[in-house]
Structure formats: C-alpha cells, structure tokens
Amino acid sequence: MTGNNSSAKVFLLHIAVIAILFALNFILPEYHHGVLARVMVLSVFAMGYNMLFGYAGLLSLGHAMFFAAGLYGAGLTAYHFGWAMPAAFAAGLVSGAVLSLAIGLLALRTTGVAFMIVTMMFAQVCYLLTFYFSEWTRGDDGLVLGQDTRRLFIGDFYLDLTHPATRYMAALALFSIVLLITLFIVRSAHGRVLVAIRENEERTKMLGYDTFANKLVAVVVSGVICASAGAAYALLFGYVGSSFASVQYSILPLLWVLLGGAATTLGPFVGTLFMYYVVDITSSYTSAYLLIVGVALILLVLYFPKGILGTIRERWIRWLP
C-alpha cells in the first residue's frame, strides 16, 4: 500500500459509488427505483453483519434480532405512541445498542460453533417474543405504519417518506453515512485489531490487546448498524412484522456478505444487489426462491469463498478496502 495515494483512491471510489447512486435516482424507471431503495436499506443490514463476520471473524446466526430490534424499536414507538420520525429512529438505534451490548456480554463468552448456536438461540427467543407480545406487535400479520407517522417535520416544512424520490434519498443518506462509517472503522486502529483477532486471537492477546473489549465493541457497532437498517425499513416501507426476526433473516445477510465478499466495504452492497436481482429475475420463471438461495450458499462456500469483490481484490485491485 502506498499510503496517501491509496487512501485518496479508496475515498474517491466510495464517493463515486454514492454519486452514481444519487444520479440513478433521476434516471431509473419506477420499478427499479423502488428496488434499489430497498436494496440500499438491506445492504446497510449486510454492512452491519460484515463488521462482525467479515472483519472480526465472528459468525453469528442471530443477526435478525438486531434488525428486528431496530424495526420494532422504531415501529412500535411510532405506531403506539405516535413518536415523530427522528425520535422513533433513535428508539430503534437505542434498542439495537442495548440488545447488542447484552447479547455481546453473554455470547462472547463462547467461541466458534457455540457462538453461532448461542446467537441463533437468542435470536429465536426474540422471534418468539414478537409472538408472545402479539397484542402489541400483531405477530406475523404485523403493523402497517400510516402515512402520517412517516413524515419528517422540519418546522412547518415536511419530507414525506412515502414519496418514492424522498424515500430513495433517505435510503441513500443512511447508506452513505453507514458506508463511510464502516470505511472509517475498518481503516482505524480498532479495525486493524479486529482483523488481527480474526487471523489469530491468541497472538493478538499476547501482544497486549484486550480482545474481549474489542470484540464487544464490534458486536455493538454491528448491532447498531443492523438496527439502523431495521428502523429505516420500518419508517421507509411502513411495515413491521415477525418474519423479519426469523432465522431466515439471520441467514440472508450472511449470504449477501459471502456473495459480495466478506471483509470488503462495498461487498455487502454488491452481494445484496446481485442476490436481490437474481431472486427477482428467477422468480418470474419459477417460485423456487429458496432453492436458489440454497444452491448459491453451497456453490459460494465450495468454489467462491472470497465472494465477488474479495476475488477482484485478490486478483486485480489490491488496494480495495
């Protein structure tokens, strides 16, 4: 790496991606415009997952609970208490932070396979809780947020997030902020320590780093990012339901990250975008959506473990973060 030169290149690349997405708002046809807004929000979820899985090497099978924490944190406060959008969004973030701190403190006592099973079980508890409190959450049927709760007031002026272009811009804003934050984190000292832990935890510990504290920070950062995606999903698309807390939603970000390239900043977005369109295109020919997810997972681990951007980085563009 050649210091400043590559830093500038990396930064420009990310700004270019954001600029292209901004320009697409004005030229995309209606259908793809809507899809891309959704993909951007979901790829924030994948970016959060990537923080933990890609950089710290911790494979969690329970990240749906963090997404759901944001989803319900924002959705329930907006629906039942009529909280305004910024407050509801903040409630989602706080829910994610509290939950991920608690889960991190407990689950990080285990490693490897036990960590996966523990996270999966905690997520299952959260999933069941959404049914247990179905008076509030209405379980599988879910809540639909009305248009009035999805307006962002700034004085007398307001942004209507049910409007496609506004929604797209809001999704892009969240996407850009989180993308730049993850870029900053993975290039920071903390990010380097996480990679060191992934490669060899014992040695990192011997070098004097508190690996538990570093991993805990990673879990909380990852949890809050995933919660921000959940909260944004609730407010932008107006639906809050149990299915988002199910095991499937823990597995999807794993798939997106694996496909796009674990431990690359743009990989989660590439993976989410690609998979969303694969499923979208194939589902017009067949309803066998799960089959594609399954086959994709197996082929990825067998032949393509580094994912799209991971392979590109290995072969051609060494400076890709």
Added chain:
Amino acid sequence: MAFGPHLLLAALEGLVTSAVLALMALGLSLVFGVMRVVNVAHGEFFMLGAVLAWWTASLVTGHPAIGFLLALVISPLIVGAVALVAERLVLRRLNYNPEATIVATIGMLYIIQQLALTFYGPQARPVDAPFTYRILFPWFGYSGYKLSIIAASIVLLTATWFVLTRTKIGLVMRATQYDSETAQAFGIPVDRVYAGVFALGAMLAAVAAVLIVPITQAHYLMGMDPLLLSFIVVIIGGLGSLRGTVIAAVLIGLSDGIISAFFSPTLAKIIATLLVAMVLVFRPQGLFGTASR
C-alpha cells in the same frame, strides 16, 4: 379432569416428544461428535423422512400397518442415501471446516425445503397409524400407538448404545472421534467412517420422523422446531454423551409437555430456549459432558 390425571396426560405427551427427540438429537450428536460438523440440515432430514413416509404409505393399499412398516424401512434408506450424496459432494470437499460446513448445511436446508414444497406441496398429510388400540386408564383412554413410539425409541437407543460400545464399528467410530489423524495412521478409513456417520445421523432423524408422522402429519416446514429442540438436547446433554442426550431429551420433552399443558406454549419455548442459551454461555461442555478437547 382433576389435576393428577391432567398431569399424567401431559407427562405421557411429553414422553412421546422425548422419545422422538432423543432419536433425532442422537443423530445430531453423533455427527457433531465424530465429524465436528454442525448439521443445520438435520431438521430437513427429519422432514424428508416424514414426507417420504407419506409417499411410501400412499403407494400401497390394504392394512395401514403394511404401508407404515414399508415406510419405516424405505424412508430412512432414501434419506440416508441423500445424506451420503450430500456428504460426498459437499462436506468432504470443504474438508469438514466447521464454519464452511455450517453455511453449506444451511444451503442444504433451503434446497430440501424447496424441493419438498415443489414436489410435495404445502399441505399437511397424515399417515395412518399401524394400529389404533387404545389403552384405558381409569380417567382417560390413551393411544397405544403413542406408547409404542416410546418403546421403539428405547429399543433403537439401546441398539445404538450396543453398537457404539460393544462392537468393532463402534470402536472405529470412537477412535475417529477421539483423534482422526491417529486413527487414519492405524489404517481406519476415516472418510468412509465420516460418510457412514453422516448417513446414520440422517437415518436416525428419518426414523424419528416416520414414528411421529401418524400423530402430527407430514409438512414441509416441520423441520425447524425439532432442529432447535435437538440442538437444545445435545447442548444440555453434553457432546458425545449418549447418556446425557437421553436424560436431556426426557427432561426437555417432559418439561415441554407439562409447561405447554399448563401455560402458553410460546412462553414454554421462550423459557426453554433462554435457559439453554444460558447453559451454553456459562457451561459450554453441557450439564453431563466432560470438557471438550
């Protein structure tokens, strides 16, 4: 019904769950113990067993026992063959890397589930029980078939225990579990043992499914709950401990039956899952297991 008989009924139901759970968890535990592979697709092997049982039973007419017995033979064989193919094509090429195999078995889960949905459909379908004899207690009559499930499970568990501890096959499996490299050096065909164990684990799940299908019907989504429950059993019982697995299955099955009879089933599941997660956090070797290597 008074409290005593009500409790007895809940306990009987719980024991039936335990019997099926013990078989399924044993399969999971063997695969994890010997191969270090967490088979997330185990629940789908269970589901496949049930669906194939319906298919087999639907092929023959006449007395229901004929169809059932045929299913009891054919369904585990097909499921075992599927598992064998999956092991050869996928798991072995991944070199049994724990994380990669988890992702791969998640993939298998989706593939099997989708194939079941496509070819079998979303309906739940029953298989007739081989006999309908009812045992009369003073307070209620209870299905004789359900009691025979418990008996069948005990027989199968004893047989597995016998094979594991008293035969050469069991010795080979234990040697592979203890130290696969040394076992290989002593001429044990480790990858054949792995393939066999993976198929055996799947077949145990399939047998459990055939036994339960006359009670609960076959459905393409039926794999998830038993999968989580058997994770719970395997963890509480401690890895590779047959005794622990059986005790834990009885414990979980009974408490599930009794708590769901008197409280909300969702609450029962929440409490059980949370407790087990805590066991794993604070005592990773399980309640009955010895510390892992």
